[in-house]
Amino acid sequence: MAVTVENVETVLRSIINPDSKIDLMSSGSIKNLSVSDNNIQLEVVLGYPAKSQFQAIQDLVIAALKKIADVKNIQVTVSSNIVAHTVQRGVKLLPGVKNIIAVASGKGGVGKSTTAANLALALSAEGARVGILDADIYGPSLPMMLGINGRPQTVEENTIEPMEGHGLQASSIGFLVDQDSPMVWRGPMVTSALEQLLRQTRWRDLDYLIVDMPPGTGDIQLTLSQKVPVTGAVIVTTPQDIALLDARKGLKMFEKVGVPIIGIVENMSTYICPSCGHEEHVFGSGGGQKMCSDYSVDFLGSLPLNLSIREQSDAGCPTVVAEPNSAISQVYKQIARQVAIRIAGLAKDMSSKFPNIVIQNT
Secondary structure, eight states, X not given: OOOOHHHHXXXXXXXXXXXXXXXXXXXXXXXXXXXXXXXXXXEEEESSOOGGGHHHHHHHHHHHHTTSTTOOOEEEEEEEOOOOBOOSTTOOOOTTEEEEEEEEOSXXXXXXXXXXXXXXXXXXXXXXXXXXXXXXXXXXXXXXXXXXXXXXXXXXXXXXXXXXXXXXXXXXXXXXXXXXOOOOOOHHHHHHHHHHHHHHBOOOSEEEEEEEOOSSSSHHHHHHHHHSOOSEXXXXXXXXXXXXXXXXXXXXXXXXXXXXXXXXXXXXXXXXXXXXXXXXXXXXXXXXXXHXXXXXXXXXXXXXXXXXXXXXXXXXXXXXXXXXXXXXXXXXXXXXXXXXXXXXXXXXXXXXXXXXXXXXXX
């Protein structure tokens, strides 16, 4: 019995991507499918980074296709192709950056910066080219968190080279001032400095730029949200009612300026005693999921209140790098893939495809 393309496509429709929960045919992931003399060859091209899942997806596809009667050889390759997606109307994309993800909280003290750093490292670990911008002028934490010292170099006038740490391109006001120097600046100066950091850093071919937003929803945050070409926003909160109150304000701010909400991460969700194993919901439970339900946004995942996360960040080697195979690192990677999957589902940016049209009087 001859194996046909139709046979193969039918099987592929039954294979559900474990990350996206969508079958491989409907998601458009199947490329270059060919069938010849009962031999099958195809490519699975994901729109998001998932290097840790390539082998599992390949095994899943081969196992399913082997069930087709009289099939001979099966050749399956799995890869990722990350493209640029649309941003707010009237805001141009940044050169060298395909997608910008804002990580915000609405208030401080919920672990937003730690989450942003580990999210960036998780995307990098999954195979993406990633940068991170520390947008907190008053309290930059990125240099310490990534263990980066020194000053950025200038190759061309009015530009700076990004610093590098753990495979990430990074930019922060903390690289340009002394660690103990307070930034006694008013709002307009801060906004101007942030725009310069963003646009004058020579980002090199990034799939994702993570922007660690300053806490709050004031003039600085609003201006950034309006002027920075943001693909989508991730809201970080704890289950505590006070944190959720401010997180809701942050979510509404992004909605008002036309930035899609990718989803919500609940940090410090639970504490498990390392001695006895007792689990305690120190800051309450279910708050992040309830907020998702109230605003019809996705719940991306929850992270524990864990001593090692704090210690590793303070030491300049965040969890995803310090313990890449730990359970907590796997959660960060799962959240990172969920963020990237939702970005991949947004409208693609087609501005580079359009020709420049010039009208001249003759």
